[in-house]
Amino acid sequence: MKQDDKKRRDFIKQMTGLGILGLACGAGIYFAPELKASSPILRPPGAVKEEDFLKLCIKCGQCLQVCPYDSIELEDIDGGASVGMAFIDPRKRGCYLCEAFPCMLACPTGALDHEHDNIKYVQMGxxxxxxxxxxxxxxxxxxxxxxxxxxxxxxxxxxxxxxxxxxxxxxxxxxxxxxxxxxxxxxxxxxxxxxxxxxxxxxxxxxxxxxxxxxxxxxxxxxxxxxxxxxxxxxxxxxxxxxxxxxxxxxxxxxxxxxxx
Incomplete structure (x- = not known):
């Protein structure tokens, strides 16, 4: 196991007391080809393009569970088509760009891209x-x-x-x-x-x-x-x-x- 991967996994365990997260959710992946958010929404770091994010996010909340700053929320009914999906309301709690980016590693579907777990790839807005x-x-x-x-x-x-x-x-x-x-x-x-x-x-x-x-x-x-x-x-x-x-x-x-x- 690469040292960086081990560091990220250890960090997630510290946050939640859980092992590798989200694998059991993989069977629940579904695709909703026409889902569209009503307005631009601030997504967690590593989020893929919005149209792909809406297809891939399964509303499992794994990213929320491992976030060390409690930055991530799940949209309520006001979120329209994207209700239940991960977002950040920066006035309530911004993202603090933690080194390990555990939210990305915890995502079981690729809605948060595991390959972008480096600050040079992060562009939330x-x-x-x-x-x-x-x-x-x-x-x-x-x-x-x-x-x-x-x-x-x-x-x-x-x-x-x-x-x-x-x-x-x-x-x-x-x-x-x-x-x-x-x-x-x-x-x-x-x-x-x-x-x-x-x-x-x-x-x-x-x-x-x-x-x-x-x-x-x-x-x-x-x-x-x-x-x-x-x-x-x-x-x-x-x-x-x-x-x-x-x-x-x-x-x-x-x-x-x-x-x-």
């Missing part, structure tokens, strides 16, 4: 600046406690005490999933009542400065989306004021070459 005037960095306003508290409120792995106190407590017996999510909150806590560069400072891309940076504008700072951005949505989740959004299934050239921001 592209971030854009949707409301420049709302940016705290542009207006030199500090990050309010309420903006950080919101992330605590939708982080599922915390104890009742941590939720109440809005403070993570690191424990030696924390599972890997808990450690990863607490690390995000630890990093975010440093911005309480401080100048905001959250989107650039906490970008999970391996070389974040290639994906997003802060540039001077009108006496303040403003996020600049760069070519390496993969549309993971972490910046959308963490942004205090909804400055950013993700356009699913697009990339830097398709959006920014048209001058759209």
């Amino acid at each position: 592209i971030a854009v600046v949707a409301d420049m005037n709302a940016c705290l960095a542009l207006t030199n306003k500090p990050v309010p406690n309420s903006a950080v508290d919101r992330i605590y409120e939708h982080t599922k792995v915390l104890t009742a005490e941590e939720q109440h106190n809005k403070k993570v407590v690191l424990r030696g017996d924390d599972k890997e999933k808990v450690k990863l999510q607490k690390k995000v909150l630890e990093d975010l806590d440093k911005f309480r009542d401080q100048p905001c560069t959250i989107c650039a400072s906490l970008c999970p891309y391996p070389t974040p400065e290639d994906a997003i940076g802060m540039v001077k504008k009108d006496g303040g700072l403003l996020p600049e989306i760069r070519e390496a951005c993969v549309g993971c949505g972490a910046c959308i989740e963490l942004c205090p004021t909804n400055v950013l959004k993700v356009i699913p299934r697009e990339d830097y050239l398709s959006v920014y070459k048209k001058g759209q921001q």
Whole structure:
């Protein structure tokens, strides 16, 4: 077994306590040739083209079970034709581009392509600046406690005490999933009542400065989306004021070459 494959499999076991997932679901694969989503949807990393994804996804939820950040959801009835299929709502929880990409390995049908379990292949979408005037960095306003508290409120792995106190407590017996999510909150806590560069400072891309940076504008700072951005949505989740959004299934050239921001 290759070392990379072993690492990914061990990571999945840490997340769920299960062995190799999804093999038993293979018999349930079906094809729905005309399924179409009503609007572009942010899919997990490794998702094949939307028309193929709709044919291949069997709504098994394996990707959801192994996601260490609880980023993946299954669409409810509002999802239309794609109800029950995996998606990410970045305002609730972005994807943090975990190194092992366990969601891809867990997918039994290829809706999440096993061959694309490397950051260089991931292109979920592209971030854009949707409301420049709302940016705290542009207006030199500090990050309010309420903006950080919101992330605590939708982080599922915390104890009742941590939720109440809005403070993570690191424990030696924390599972890997808990450690990863607490690390995000630890990093975010440093911005309480401080100048905001959250989107650039906490970008999970391996070389974040290639994906997003802060540039001077009108006496303040403003996020600049760069070519390496993969549309993971972490910046959308963490942004205090909804400055950013993700356009699913697009990339830097398709959006920014048209001058759209």
